[in-house]
Amino acid sequence: MSKFLAGLGVVLTTLYLSFALWLVGGRLYMLQTMELNAVGDFFAGIFGPLAILWLVLGFFQQGIELRQNNDALKLQAEELRNSVEQQRELVGVTARQVSIEMEKWQHERRAAAEAAKPVFNLVHSSTLPMHDGYWYKLLLSNIGRYCQQVVVYLRKDEHESRIFNKATLKATEEVEVNLPIHGEGLLSRGHQIHIECLDSLGGVNTQVFDIESFKEPGTENPAVLIDKIYAVQDRVS
Missing domain, CATH: 2.60.40.10 (Immunoglobulins)
Known part of the structure; x- marks a missing residue:
């Protein structure tokens, strides 16, 4: 998804710059005669939409990353729950084995004492x-x-x-x-x-x-x- 947004941004930027170049046309030489504040307004008008475009694309990219991180956290939580469940089952099996061994030992001890x-x-x-x-x-x-x-x-x-x-x-x-x-x-x-x-x-x-x-x-x-x-x-x- 990030590659798609980046490609979309490049395409839109290219189209926009092409449109801006066509719109200005042969009036670029007039920049030399314009006052600095007017030049600044010109570039702000030209690149302002591009900044807004990349800001919006960055917002969507951040949302995508947040969702991916959220999914990763959910997956880790699920794996942790599965690990805890497996550990609980392992503890239960171990406890049953210990109980069986203890009963066996007590039985053998009673048998030895009786003998x-x-x-x-x-x-x-x-x-x-x-x-x-x-x-x-x-x-x-x-x-x-x-x-x-x-x-x-x-x-x-x-x-x-x-x-x-x-x-x-x-x-x-x-x-x-x-x-x-x-x-x-x-x-x-x-x-x-x-x-x-x-x-x-x-x-x-x-x-x-x-x-x-x-x-x-x-x-x-x-x-x-x-x-x-x-x-x-x-x-x-």
Whole structure:
């Protein structure tokens, strides 16, 4: 468009100057005899329309450039919006990937922690009478992973007594736990065996068994019932 306006200006200027030359004709020699103010009026009259012409063409050219700049700014704004949208989508994808990786890591961590736990099995082996109660022999076995700092407690309500401890307990290892009960020699309802240890990852693990003994008529030694409770919380030491 600027080339068109420039060409139009050149053509109109050429036509105008040709017309002015034809109009003045052979009277150019009279300029030498005219006063300076008259000469100035002559040239102002000749070139004034040309100045107005190029001023108008410049105005149109400026309008065209402003519209072009406006279009360029709109295009840049659109590209910026598209870039922001792409960045937002990229952030969303990255956040989803991080969330998936975090869930995967947590799942693997829980699986590793679960695999690192020991699994205790506690059974009644035999009962021996004492002069003031009974001596219960229990077999504690580990069918899970290696553990250490194993401590066994007998608890009821607020009372607790340590009945066994061992530095390590390997997988498939079995040990005997002796539990003497004085007085009547019976384990009433509410007695529990708590087994605490550190698993192979250093997590503190606690497993609980309900234990109860009762004497049936016609029997010499009490029967023993042991039931494992699995609802136990673990924490990392």
